[in-house]
Amino acid sequence: QKEVEQDPGPLSVPEGAIVSLNCTYSNSAFQYFMWYRQYSRKGPELLMYTYSSGNKEDGRFTAQVDKSSKYISLFIRDSQPSDSATYLCAMSVTGGGNKLTFGTGTQLKVEL
């Protein structure tokens, strides 16, 4: 069993839809949780960075962490075609530049 599980998709939604992306994990020591967006042939771009359980909102993006269920989510409101990319969840035990464990990534396509 992988430490971090993420549905690879592809996930196809119409423009304007609310998108829900999820990851589950098995290591209860993870405390820092991130979501990255990666366009084809580009490096990942940090979207959200959260510590421990709770919600964090930034514009159209909301990240949720439920440590009791070992489950994290990223919600994208009013999805746009420009949101079409691969979304990677990542997590680490400690902050301060420690190595990340990534999910496999979910490919999202937002259609006109």
Place this chain on the structure above:
Amino acid sequence: GAVVSQHPSWVICKSGTSVKIECRSLDFQATTMFWYRQFPKQSLMLMATSNEGSKATYEQGVEKDKFLINHASLTLSTLTVTSAHPEDSSFYICSASATGGSGEQYFGPGTRLTVT
């Protein structure tokens, strides 16, 4: 802020030659940098962790004599692929974590290496 650059963005080399890839943090100092490898439609695979002024820590299965990492300053780390072979062809991405920061990692744009 938090910009990481890589150079070159794309390189083709002949089998048996060596290739150096640079990773720079442009607007922050990075005590720790990471090197990843990514195959098409797959997630990132951590190759090594690079700390300024010390030897890199390699992940299991990564040949340290083949993938030489140097982190000579707080803004520059280099990865040299020595005696490259076609199976080394891949997308190499670095990331950097700001010194004294809360742990966010910022990624470079990646370098596509093709070995012929």
